[in-house]
Amino acid sequence: MSTQKSILILGAGFAGTTVAHLMKGKGFDITVLEYDKVPGGGCRTRWIGGHPYTFGPRIFFSRDDEVNACISSLVKIRQFFTKSYTYVEKDSALYNYPLQYSDLPKMPDYKQIEGELSERKGKTPSVNNFEDYWISAIGPSLYSKFVDDYSKKMWGIESNKNLSAEFEWVNRGTPIRDGDTRLYTDQFQGYPENEDGYNQFFDKALAGVKYIPESKVEYFDWDRRVVHASTGKFEADIIVNTLPVDYLFRLTYGKLQYCGRKFIPFVLPVSQALPDDATWIHYSGNETFTRITEFKKITTHKSPHTLLGMEIPDNQSRYYPVQSYSEKARFQKYQEMFPKNFYSIGRHGSFKYKGIPDAIRDALDVKKQILS
Numbered sequence: 001m002s003t004q005k006s007i008l009i010l011g012a013g014f015a016g017t018t019v020a021h022l023m024k025g026k027g028f029d030i031t032v033l034e035y036d037k038v039p040g041g042g043c044r045t046r047w048i049g050g051h052p053y054t055f056g057p058r059i060f061f062s063r064d065d066e067v068n069a070c071i072s073s074l075v076k077i078r079q080f081f082t083k084s085y086t087y088v089e090k091d092s093a094l095y096n097y098p099l100q101y102s103d104l105p106k107m108p109d110y111k112q113i114e115g116e117l118s119e120r121k122g123k124t125p126s127v128n129n130f131e132d133y134w135i136s137a138i139g140p141s142l143y144s145k146f147v148d149d150y151s152k153k154m155w156g157i158e159s160n161k162n163l164s165a166e167f168e169w170v171n172r173g174t175p176i177r178d179g180d181t182r183l184y185t186d187q188f189q190g191y192p193e194n195e196d197g198y199n200q201f202f203d204k205a206l207a208g209v210k211y212i213p214e215s216k217v218e219y220f221d222w223d224r225r226v227v228h229a230s231t232g233k234f235e236a237d238i239i240v241n242t243l244p245v246d247y248l249f250r251l252t253y254g255k256l257q258y259c260g261r262k263f264i265p266f267v268l269p270v271s272q273a274l275p276d277d278a279t280w281i282h283y284s285g286n287e288t289f290t291r292i293t294e295f296k297k298i299t300t301h302k303s304p305h306t307l308l309g310m311e312i313p314d315n316q317s318r319y320y321p322v323q324s325y326s327e328k329a330r331f332q333k334y335q336e337m338f339p340k341n342f343y344s345i346g347r348h349g350s351f352k353y354k355g356i357p358d359a360i361r362d363a364l365d366v367k368k369q370i371l372s
């Protein structure tokens with residue numbers, strides 16, 4: 001009889017495939033269940049009219065050397081910097097995003113903004129909630145122009161007061177910048193060198209493990225430790241979950257709130273659409289979409305045409321776990337249900353606004369916990 005321990009991984013995005021990669025050759029029988037035909041989730045590169053793209057930008061930003069080494073062991077990452085702008089319809093203007101002091105005098109309501117900023121000089125911003133934080137940090141005029149509507153449509157919520165103040169937005173800590181207009185200035189930033197993006201990462205990570213695509217996980221019978229999926233019932237000594245926990249635990253505490261996205265890729269018959277240095281543009285007002293990305297700027301694909309991708313918030317899909325106090329409390333109740341040797345990681349498994357490096361970090365931490 002085999003004494004080999006088994007690991008069942010639910011979901012083959014960055015978190016799940018990295019766990020599979022890290023646990024290979026360590027004496028475990030590894031199975032990965034994935035809903036899609038191919039691994040990678042929204043980070044998988046697909047093509048339209050010969051243009052490579054992912055579902056949204058999916059750039060690799062990281063300040064964690066161990067994470068950088070992990071991704072680089074399977075796919076070569078080319079360094080580049082991202083710059084983004086925000087279009088403000090009521091000013092008919094494009095401004096740097098994150099906010100820059102040098103843009104303020106260009107705004108029609110500059111005098112008002114200047115007054116609001118000087119009232120706040122030297123004061124520590126509020127930590128009551130997301131709205132109070134931003135109004136106390138930058139004043140009501142800039143808040144209304146750049147944060148209020150954008151945040152509500154981004155999260156599909158009525159009020160920014162429900163969002164947690166600890167929620168990490170790109171420029172928390174330095175709400176208005178002075179000088180360097182790159183999106184991130186304090187960490188490594190890059191994208192895979194190859195046209196197929198991260199695909200080799202996922203494919204190499206899963207080579208040699210039991211990968212079952214088109215396998216929809218339905219729920220987990222936690223008393224019997226059985227995972228029910230469209231392809232059968234699965235048991236294992238160790239379960240690593242990267243899926244939303246509400247359905248997995250049969251909605252015991254109700255549905256967790258997410259904001260979804262429709263993603264619309266479209267080709268334009270011009271070689272470039274956005275300004276030279278812009279990777280994407282945010283739309284901060286009542287437009288139905290949040291962001292438009294020009295993929296050539298990320299992939300360096302050569303073509304006389306260009307591919308843009310538009311992100312439209314919806315409630316039909318689940319991509320952004322809403323970081324409100326009530327939803328965080330609901331997630332905590334689910335967490336209390338997790339049985340022994342059940343690890344729940346990644347954006348859904350931990351119900352946090354995580355990026356690619358965080359999903360890889362979670363996998364590195366799980367490896368340490370399992371092996372210890």
Ligand SMILES: Cc1cc2nc3c(=O)[nH]c(=O)nc-3n(C[C@H](O)[C@H](O)[C@H](O)COP(=O)(O)OP(=O)(O)OC[C@H]3O[C@@H](n4cnc5c(N)ncnc54)[C@H](O)[C@@H]3O)c2cc1C
Pocket residue numbers: 010011012013014015016033034035036039040041042043055056057058059060061215216217218242243261311319320345346347348349354355356357359
């Ligand atoms: C539009 C958008 C743009 C983004 N851009 C960036 C960026 O520029 N940089 C960055 O660092 N991060 C970005 N992110 C976030 C980042 O991509 C994610 O945090 C990261 O990929 C999460 O990996 P994961 O493995 O935790 O989850 P996922 O990638 O979501 O993996 C979960 C996997 O589980 C599968 N699955 C789902 N349900 C089931 C089921 N019932 N049964 C079986 N399988 C199932 C999915 O198909 C998927 O493959 C972006 C996210 C979005 C939505």
